[in-house]
Amino acid sequence: MSEINRSLILLKPKQPFLDWSQSLDKEGNKFTLQELTHDSIAYLIPEVWEDADQEEFLKSNCEILFEEQLAGWWTDEAAWPKQRNLKMFLEWFEVEFHSLVFDLCDEPIRVFEDDEPDQAER
Secondary structure, rough: OOOOOOEEEEEEEEEEHHHHHHHHHOOOOOHHHHHHHHHEEEEOOOOOOOOOHHHHHHHHHHHHHHHHHHHHHHOOOHOOOOOOHHHHHHHHHHEEEOOEEEEEOOOOEEEEEEOOEEEEEE
């Protein structure tokens, strides 16, 4: 087992995200908030140790994280909220930071790039 030089951020949708997602789905696929938060998305990020660093990370990256979350649910950007900011992000997502990340696997991490069909090992 080895510690890696990353921290982790976990985003769990809150009620406003659920309300937005349900407003888009006219077919009746209704999820509960518990179902949405059961297997939340985790992101590896640069090492973050202090609360002030967490706040700075969110200020700098909330837009990209927000867009990733929205795109994971609905790719038509016209349906996304127009005025996305840190305040709204924190209303829509519970954020958990984890400063220590350990790799329990022996094999290298495979990285899948969005625009490349092949994968790279790191």
